[in-house]
Amino acid sequence: MEAPCPNCGKDTEGYGPRNLCRDCFLQEEQLLEVPEEIEVERCQHCGRIRQGMDWVEVGGEARSSAGASESTNAERSVRGDREIISEVLEDEIDTDKISAVSFEEKSNGYSLRLMVEDEVEKEDLQQEVETFLEVEKVQCPTCARFEGGYYEYVIQLRGEQVDEALDRMMERAVEVTGDERENFVSDVERRDGGYDLYASNRETAEELLKVLREGYDMEEKRSKELVGREDGQEVYRSVVSARLV
Ligand SMILES: [Zn+2]
Numbered sequence: 001m002e003a004p005c006p007n008c009g010k011d012t013e014g015y016g017p018r019n020l021c022r023d024c025f026l027q028e029e030q031l032l033e034v035p036e037e038i039e040v041e042r043c044q045h046c047g048r049i050r051q052g053m054d055w056v057e058v059g060g061e062a063r064s065s066a067g068a069s070e071s072t073n074a075e076r077s078v079r080g081d082r083e084i085i086s087e088v089l090e091d092e093i094d095t096d097k098i099s100a101v102s103f104e105e106k107s108n109g110y111s112l113r114l115m116v117e118d119e120v121e122k123e124d125l126q127q128e129v130e131t132f133l134e135v136e137k138v139q140c141p142t143c144a145r146f147e148g149g150y151y152e153y154v155i156q157l158r159g160e161q162v163d164e165a166l167d168r169m170m171e172r173a174v175e176v177t178g179d180e181r182e183n184f185v186s187d188v189e190r191r192d193g194g195y196d197l198y199a200s201n202r203e204t205a206e207e208l209l210k211v212l213r214e215g216y217d218m219e220e221k222r223s224k225e226l227v228g229r230e231d232g233q234e235v236y237r238s239v240v241s242a243r244l245v
Pocket residue numbers: 005006007008009010020021022023024025
């Protein structure tokens with residue numbers, strides 16, 4: 001049954017609890033609750049974005065952009081923007097109701113136009129919603145560790161064929177970093193009769209030692225040194241003496 005819209009007086013079947021006409025309903029009601037501003041932290045070194053306690057990869061190809069032509073880089077950058085936007089939106093709001101997203105890049109983020117679709121009184125309604133996605137440039141904890149030369153393991157490589165062994169270990173190091181950013185070799189130092197390799201964590205160190213075990217005869221000795229306290233816990237650093245014979 002049609003009745004006059006309480007706002008404008010136009011005859012209408014009535015949308016929503018106030019029985020507004022369709023135009024007034026879309027002006028007053030939001031089909032989807034979208035905050036006026038959404039914030040995300042993005043690491044300016046590795047490009048990952050923060051979701052809760054996690055740092056999430058976006059724009060997977062950004063890492064191998066060396067040597068690419070300019071147009072390809074531009075295309076990649078737009079795809080990277082889109083990936084950041086959709087990753088954040090999926091984390092923040094109910095994207096099932098969003099049928100299209102357009103964006104404009106700003107110095108501190110993106111202004112977004114979302115096309116929202118929803119069924120109201122058995123009719124599909126569409127509404128455009130604007131929001132701003134602010135991107136805060138930060139350094140993620142992993143990159144901060146890398147920059148700071150962080151390490152938990154020292155591998156003291158000594159003995160025969162150390163140059164060749166070092167090359168093999170560094171090839172493996174590139175692979176383990178590719179698998180997981182937390183895995184890295186933060187430094188290599190030339191020592192009398194060999195090298196010291198500084199590995200960020202146990203997984204990295206074990207992978208490097210595996211290279212030695214598989215390719216050489218090795219005498220291995222392990223020790224730990226106390227480096228300090230963190231949250232009331234004693235923090236140790238492991239030293240692995242690896243002598244190739
Ligand atoms: Zn009306």
